[in-house]
Every structure is written in structure tokens, then in C-alpha cells.
Amino acid sequence: MIDWVFAYKIFFISIYGTFLSMGILTFIIRLVGIVFQYYGHQKEELKE
Amino acid sequence: MEFELFPRMFQEIGIFHLTLGQILMWFIAGTLIYLVINKKYEPYLMLPIGFGIIVVNLPLVSLMEEGGILRIIYQYGIGKDLLPLLIFMGIGAMTDFGPLISNPITFIIGAAAQIGIPVIMLISLLLGFDLKESASIGIIGCADGPIIIYATSKLAPHLLGVIGLAGYSYMALVPIIQPPVMKLLTTKKERKIRMKQVRHVPQTERILFPLITTIIIILIIPKAAPIIIMLMVGNLFREAKVVERLHSVVEGELLHICTIFLGVCIGATMNATVFLTKETLLIFSLGLVNFALCSAFGILIVKFLNLFLNDKINPLIGSAGVSAVPMAARTSHILGRQADPDNWLLMHAIGANVSGVVASSIISGIFLSLLL
Numbered sequence: 001m002i003d004w005v006f007a008y009k010i011f012f013i014s015i016y017g018t019f020l021s022m023g024i025l026t027f028i029i030r031l032v033g034i035v036f037q038y039y040g041h042q043k044e045e046l047k048e
Numbered sequence: 049m050e051f052e053l054f055p056r057m058f059q060e061i062g063i064f065h066l067t068l069g070q071i072l073m074w075f076i077a078g079t080l081i082y083l084v085i086n087k088k089y090e091p092y093l094m095l096p097i098g099f100g101i102i103v104v105n106l107p108l109v110s111l112m113e114e115g116g117i118l119r120i121i122y123q124y125g126i127g128k129d130l131l132p133l134l135i136f137m138g139i140g141a142m143t144d145f146g147p148l149i150s151n152p153i154t155f156i157i158g159a160a161a162q163i164g165i166p167v168i169m170l171i172s173l174l175l176g177f178d179l180k181e182s183a184s185i186g187i188i189g190c191a192d193g194p195i196i197i198y199a200t201s202k203l204a205p206h207l208l209g210v211i212g213l214a215g216y217s218y219m220a221l222v223p224i225i226q227p228p229v230m231k232l233l234t235t236k237k238e239r240k241i242r243m244k245q246v247r248h249v250p251q252t253e254r255i256l257f258p259l260i261t262t263i264i265i266i267l268i269i270p271k272a273a274p275i276i277i278m279l280m281v282g283n284l285f286r287e288a289k290v291v292e293r294l295h296s297v298v299e300g301e302l303l304h305i306c307t308i309f310l311g312v313c314i315g316a317t318m319n320a321t322v323f324l325t326k327e328t329l330l331i332f333s334l335g336l337v338n339f340a341l342c343s344a345f346g347i348l349i350v351k352f353l354n355l356f357l358n359d360k361i362n363p364l365i366g367s368a369g370v371s372a373v374p375m376a377a378r379t380s381h382i383l384g385r386q387a388d389p390d391n392w393l394l395m396h397a398i399g400a401n402v403s404g405v406v407a408s409s410i411i412s413g414i415f416l417s418l419l420l
Contacts, residue, residue, distance in 0.1 A: 002173055002178075002179070003179070004173075006179070007169070007170060007173055007179060007182075008170075009418075010166065010169070010179075010183070010415070010418050010419070011166040011167075011169065011170055013414060013418065014162075014165070014166045014411050014414045014415060014418075015162075015163055015166055017268070017269065017410065017411075017414045018159045018162050018407055018410050018411045018414065019156075019159045019160075020268065021159075021264065021265055021268045021269065021410045022155040022156060022158060022159035022403070022406070022407055022410065023155070023156070023159075024264055024268070025152070025155050025260075025261060025264055025265075025406070026152045026153060026155040026156060027152075028260060028264065029148075029149055029152040029155070029257065029260065029261075030152045030153075032253060032256060032260065033149065033150070033152065033249075033253065036250055036252070036253045037247075040250065
């Protein structure tokens with residue numbers, strides 16, 4: 001007997017969990033990128 | 049006395065125990081080996097798989113029975129996850145996450161390209177598979193060999209051979225499966241979209257990436273830890289640039305040795321009685337739909353994101369969100385150049401491609417957390 005309620009829970013949790021984790025990674029990696037780009041510009045300005 | 053030995057000797061002659069199913073499996077293995085050699089059909093894995101199929105379908109061969117050499121390698125290598133995880137470390141050592149780091153929005157494409165997995169899980173349930181089998185069939189869509197093997201060996205080990213073969217076959221067929229889906233879901237104008245050049249990513253940022261990703265993913269989904277740790281430690285060896293020898297061993301010899309054993313063992317799980325069933329046909333059909341569906345979701349999310357973004361993304365890179373590195377990225381690039389010969393999508397598509405690797409580790413971790 002298939003537990004459809006459990007199956008639907010897995011369906012939604014797997015999509016939600018994947019997007020949540022990837023969303024957090026997008027945000028943090030973007031943030032780190034912005035910091036590095038800013039730091040890179042500062043270094044270039046100092047060189048000039 | 050000597051005469052009594054004759055009937056016994058006849059019993060030990062393999063040819064008298066040969067079944068039609070075994071001959072059919074030789075034919076399947078032979079076709080596979082032919083395709084591998086002539087069409088370069090995922091050769092590194094398919095060739096050992098093909099040989100494993102032949103070996104296990106020889107009569108009176110006890111290589112996969114208790115104490116047999118392939119059984120021992122299978123038990124420790126696949127049963128205890130060693131081989132897929134070591135291969136994943138090699139993949140990490142080979143992967144350049146630079147395009148993903150420079151354009152992190154591609155993380156979302158990787159996530160969307162996994163939606164087909166739970167969808168196929170539900171369809172498989174409807175077709176009569178149990179929940180764990182359905183989840184394993186769904187995972188074919190992630191198009192990532194070691195993850196397919198890792199998850200299936202835990203969820204439905206009896207289907208490992210079929211699911212592994214389906215996964216690797218469709219990965220080899222990405223350039224045939226994806227283009228019709230891509231053309232169907234995009235307009236010519238969309239296929240011509242040019243994207244901003246990928247920025248240079250400094251080494252410190254590249255080193256931080258595996259560390260940050262490992263911590264975040266394990267904090268959210270601890271069951272994904274083995275996969276993500278191996279992927280990222282391999283990548284750290286690559287990016288640190290101070291352990292060249294470790295890096296070259298992990299992406300070279302270690303990866304190749306593990307691939308040989310993994311391939312032969314997967315092939316050896318496919319004896320005629322297990323493989324020649326209607327479930328095999330169903331799994332192969334579901335796998336095909338799964339690949340097309342995952343590619344479609346990747347493209348559709350890009351079209352959705354483009355509604356809000358100033359710098360538009362070419363939807364062709366959406367289909368590269370399924371892992372299948374670098375075949376899926378190359379397919380996106382080729383289709384982009386067909387629409388506009390001066391459009392270079394490869395690096396952007398590689399970004400989506402490697403984000404698919406991370407996303408597929410996450411979704412398989414979620415499945416394992418909920419089903420084990």
C-alpha cells in the first residue's frame with residue numbers, strides 16, 4: 001500500500017529543500033563575490 | 049570409478065547450463081561494447097560495464113556469489129559507498145567552479161533542473177514501484193553517475209545495474225535527447241541572447257567556495273555530507289595549488305582505478321534473471337522522460353528569471369542544469385552557435401552544469417534523509 005501523503009511530502013520537501021539550499025548558496029557566494037570585486041577595485045585604485 | 053567421473057564432468061561443463069537469457073545478455077553487452085568503441089558512448093564506464101555483463105552471464109561462474117572476487121569488490125566498493133564517493137572526489141578535482149562563482153544565479157538553474165526527479169518519483173509510484181525504487185528511478189534525471197550509483201545502492205540495490213546503465217546511457221545521449229526539448233521551449237530570438245562575459249575569479253574566492261558550500265549544505269542537509277565533502281575536498285586540492293601531486297592522483301589514477309571497478313561491478317549486477325524483466329523497460333522509458341523533463345525545467349526557470357533580470361540569460365544554458373558535465377554544456381553552446389555563430393555560451397553553460405552537480409547532491413541527500 002503506497003503512502004501517498006508521505007510521497008507528496010517527499011515531493012514538496014525535495015523541491016523546497018533544493019531551492020532553499022541553492023538559494024542560500026546563491027546569496028552567500030554573490031556576497032563573497034561582491035566583497036572580492038570591491039576589494040579588487042580598491043587594490044587597483046591604490047596601485048594607480 | 050573413472051566412469052563415474054564422466055557424468056560429473058559433464059555437469060561441470062558450462063555450455064550445458066547456458067540459458068537463452070544469458071545469450072540475450074551477451075548480445076546486449078556486445079551491442080554496448082560496439083557502441084562504446086564505434087560511437088564513443090561514455091567509453092570509460094560503459095566498456096567495463098559491458099565486460100561485467102558478459103562475465104556475470106557465463107554459466108557456472110560464481111564471481112558475484114558469496115566469496116567471489118566481484119562480490120567482494122561490490123560489497124566494499126559499492127555496498128559501503130567507497131567507489132562512487134572516491135569518483136566524486138575525482139570529479140571535484142576536475143571541476144572548475146569559476147563560471148558558477150562568477151555568476152551565482154546559475155545555482156537556481158541547477159536547482160530547477162532537478163524538479164523532474166520528484167515528478168518522475170511520483171509517476172514511478174503510479175506505475176507500481178515502491179517509494180524507494182521510485183526515488184532511485186527519479187534520481188536518474190540528475191544525470192550524475194556517482195550520485196545515481198550512491199543513492200540507488202542505498203535505496204534500491206536490486207535495481208542498481210538497470211538504473212546505473214540507464215543513467216550512463218542517457219548521459220551519453222544528451223546531445224540527442226536535449227536539442228528537441230531546447231528548440232521546443234525557446235524562440236530563435238531567445239537562443240540569440242548574448243550574455244555578459246564571465247568575470248575573472250581570484251584564487252582566494254575559489255578556495256573559499258568549497259569551504260562555504262560544504263558548511264552550508266551540511267548544515268541544511270547532513271545526509272548529503274559524504275557526497276558534498278568528497279566533491280569539495282577534491283576541488284580544494286585543485287584550487288589550493290599547493291598539493292599538485294594529490295590533485296593529479298585524485299583526478300588521474302585514483303579516478304581511473306575506481307571507474308574500472310565500479311564499471312565491472314555494475315555490469316556484474318546485471319544477470320539475465322534480474323535484467324530481462326518488464327521493469328527494466330519501464331525504468332529505461334522513465335529515465336528518458338526524466339532527462340527531457342529535467343532539461344525542460346532548467347530552460348523554463350531561465351525564462352522565468354529573465355522576466356526580472358536586467359542582464360538576460362540565454363535559456364539554452366538552462367538545459368545544462370542537469371549535471372552531465374560537460375556534455376550538456378557543450379550541447380547548449382552548439383545550439384547557441386547555430387542561432388548566432390558569434391555567441392559563446394560555453395562558460396555560462398558550464399556554470400549551470402556544475403551547479404547541477406551541487407544540486408543533485410542536495411536532492412539525493414534529501415531523499416536519503418527522508419527514506420532511510
